[in-house]
Amino acid sequence: MNSKLYYLQAASEWNEALPLGNGTLGCMFYGGVEKEVLQLNHESIWAGPPVPENRSGANKYIKKAVKMLKKGKYLESQKLIQERVMDDRISPRSYQPLGNLLVSLKSMEGFSNYKRELDLSKAIGTITWVKDGIDYTRETFIPVKEQCVISRTVSSLPGSLSGEIEFEREGDVEIVASSFNKISILGQAEHSGTHKGVKFKSIVSIEVNGGSCVKDEDKIIIKNANSFIIVITCNTDYNFKDPSSPKITYDAENVEVLNQYNSIKDQHIINHRELYNRMSLNLGSIQDYDLEPTDLRLTNYKKNRSLSFLSLYFNFARYLTISSSRENTLCSNLQGIWCKDMEAPWNSDYHLNVNIQMIYWLCEAVGLPECHNPFFDYVEALVPNGRETAKNVYNCRGSVSHHCSDVWLFTAPFGEVEYGMWPLASGWNSRHFMEHYDYTGDRDFLLKRALPYLREASLFFLDYLTDDKNGELIFGPASSPENMFYDPKTSEICNITLGSTMAQQIVWETFYNYLRALKILNKDEEYKIQIKEAFNNLKESVIGSDGRIMEWDMEFTEVDPGHRHISHVYGVYPGFQFQNNQKYLDAAKVTLNKRLESGGGHTGWSRAWIINLWARLKCGDKVWENMNALIENSTLTNLFDNHPPFQLDGNIGGASGILEMIVQSSSSAIHLLPALPNEVSRGEIKGLHVRGGFILDFRWKDCEINSLSVKSISGNKLKVILPDNLILCDMVTEKGKDYILMPAV
Structure with missing residues (x-):
């Protein structure tokens, strides 16, 4: 029971539906009998530009802000950065669904023996039920090779399946039943006529065994079938190599499934298990309560603290990794x-101040390094624009990225300073490159991908550092995501400082990893001496009078002591700066206890x-x-x-x-x-x-x-x-x- 989710009722809302995916296509299946909903996604259906832009010449205001901060003028510096450095947040500009496929079956009132299941080891969703002594089964899965969603409904009595199939989507879309067994969808992601983005084409094909199907306006009607298969394909004009130049050809291809359903399904299971079966975790032993439906297991967890349920939870996370991030897909x-x-x-975007990185914390340890590749591909794709931002906004070398981006690969600081003035994402991203090397020992990756990325991040950090009053190097101006403090002079709410603790820890780790990569590769670079000197002169994290690791350069009064971000203990996890430093480890315990006591x-x-x-x-x-x-x-x-x-x-x-x-x-x-x-x-x-x-x-x-x-x-x-x-x-x-x-x- 550690690899299956099952329920005795269909989903009544999206948060009860079950996920399928192959990295490119996603599906949430509700498991309805009289009315099934397959909510569909394609990874690249995003609304479009304009996106936040670099404010050229902002560097002179950043220099002024540095001087203000050194004089304790937090509010003034923050206002200056907000007005002169930050571009506007542009929203909504969202990742969007492909749409919903609706499957309605006739004469199914009063069905019984219902079961809905997601087999994590097969990546197949199944529902079964009985009506008037007839057994019915529906299987849905998304094979990588065929790049389509396949859903097959079959009955034990020939001719007992009749119903209708239709497609629905909001926005700029044309939905047409283009033949007796096909629905064609043509659309573009947008928001009420603005932010016109990715164009997409999708085809829904219905293949029947026995009986017939005909079109009726925009629906397909199935009559007296033994079984039927729905095949959904989708393609878009999104061009990851150059998002500003969409693909000219992006047809959604037909995939014939009826006569090869079993072989496609079997190969899908083999391909999925090649990844899923690489590791396993079993905690405790199976108890009677572990045989209950998954929703009951979750409800009863508080009483029984089932270790088997923890194993299921863990396996579900591995399954989600495989299903959402595969080789040659988007991050x-x-x-x-x-x-x-x-x-x-x-906007379901790429938040780069913890969230997207966390999504990739698991893949190396569970033997899924290829599932990590979309993250590497994405953050590397940000580098060219990041160089322009580093140069035009900060007058710095290297490449920079901030708290957030999306498929349009922008890197400009935008929005409110509390979250947007955080030019540290490239540093956090860079640790993933070293993690991949440490798990795999891939020296070619270290040389060709990790070292170049570390160099870009390190050069920006090197140029952005400034001296404090003691001659130590501090990073800023920057926020500590997305927390706030009271200005000690004005009692106004502020976010921006020099030398925030997370910034110092990320810079330390990035410099350390850059120098370590050079040492492993036995390489010497022109920047090595400068970066080593800066590394040795970085200001250390400070422990406050109450025993906590301080979040900022002073013991400010926090606006939200229970804030969701715990940025100032980055050096404990995911970082490693304090792994052998008991003083900081003890202070981290005090920090965490205080954060949790305050509602964290x-x-x-x-x-x-x-x-x-x-x-x-x-x-x-x-x-x-x-x-x-x-x-x-x-x-x-x-x-x-x-x-x-x-x-x-x-x-x-x-x-x-x-x-x-x-x-x-x-x-x-x-x-x-x-x-x-x-x-x-x-x-x-x-x-x-x-x-x-x-x-x-x-x-x-x-x-x-x-x-x-x-x-x-x-x-x-x-x-x-x-x-x-x-x-x-x-x-x-x-x-x-x-x-x-x-x-x-």
Whole structure:
């Protein structure tokens, strides 16, 4: 039951529907009998420009703001930046759905024995029911090779399927039943005639076995069929290589399925399982209550604290990663690829001050490095525009990006300073490149992709740094996402400072990774000496008088002490700056406790981040407490994370936290069960990838390891530390060799 979601009723709303996807196409299936809804998405259907633009010459005002900030003129500097640096926020300009396919069946009143299921190991959604002794089944899936949504409905009695199929969508769209078995859709993403963006074409084809189908205005009517298959294809004119130059040809191709349905389905399962079966996690053992429908399991979790349910939650996150981010697809947005709204919350964009990065926290550890590639592709595509922003806005070298962008690849600072004046996204993004290297040992990737990106981010940071009164280097002006403080002189609400803690930590990590990459590659570059000197002269994070890590350069009074962002402990997680510094780790505990006491963790992704932080701090009881809070307070019946609304980051972040309590790794050591709650006393994990280039299989019981095998994929030194800090091994390994360190008992 750790790889299946099932329910005894259809979804009554979108948050109960179940997700399918192949990275390009997405579908939320409701599972209705008399009326099925397939809510459809294509990754590139976005409303269009204008987008925020660089305000050339802003640098002279930034220099003035720096001088003001050094004199403690926070409010004045903030007003100057708002007026002279920030471009306007342009909204709505949203990611949009392709539309809804509606399937209505006749004579189905009073059906029984209903079941709706999503098999995570097959990536197939199924519903079954019985009417008048006739068995009915509908299967829906989205194969990668065929690039289409396939939905097949079949009955056990020939000729018993009749109904109608139609398509609906708001906005600029033409929907035509173009033949007896086909609906053609032609449209363009836009908002009431403005922001005309991506054009799209879609074809809905119906293939019947027995019976007939005819068109009736814009509907297709099915009569007396044994079974029927719906095939939905879609293509757009979006051109990722140059979004301003749309593709000329973008036809939606027909895919014939009827005579090869089983072979397509079988190959789809094989392709999906090649990714899904790379690793597994089983916590505890299956109990009777784990056999209940998923919505009941979620409701009852508060009573039974089912470990098997945690395994299901974890596997669902892996499934979402596979379904929303595949090789040669776009980067997952805030909602992955699943979005029902024409004006989505936050436009369903790419928030780069935690959210999109969190969506990619899991993929390396669970053996899905190719699912990480769309993120790399996307942030690299921002670099050319980022260079223009660095030059024209900041008069700096390198490349810069801010808190947010989308498929139009803009990099300008925009909106309110509290969220928009944050030129640090490239630094946070850059850590993912080093993570990929640390997990895979791919030196070619390190040379050709990681190092160039690190160089771009480091050069911008180098030029943007300024001296404080003690001669140490501080970064700014910048906000600490998206928090606020009271100006000590005016009591006005402010956001902008020099040397905010998160900024210092991201710059430290980016410089460290750049220098480390050069060392690994045995390379020397003209910027190395400058960056090394700056690295050694960076101002350190400061611990305040109350024992907390300070968020800004002074002990300001916070407007929201329970803010959802926990930016000033970035160096604990996802960063590593403080991994061996007990002083800062202790201060981080005080920081987290204070944030939570003040109401923090109230959004799904924020709670997920907190779980990972407590795991890094090796506080298993806090991990357990916050994992339970995430499931009980921020998880919908279809297991989507609820920000609210649904965002993919909370699902992935929560699953990442589960791993972080079981294994923590660096390029030098692997720690087993470092933050394991007492309640998770037994479990088994297979195929877990760790930094240093190893794959682990191990089991534990009564919080002690009782079997462990390791595969070396990079030939690096292997150091394994057990829960009681006993060093199990510290040895050189051979690339490709398996090591049984603790035989199974």
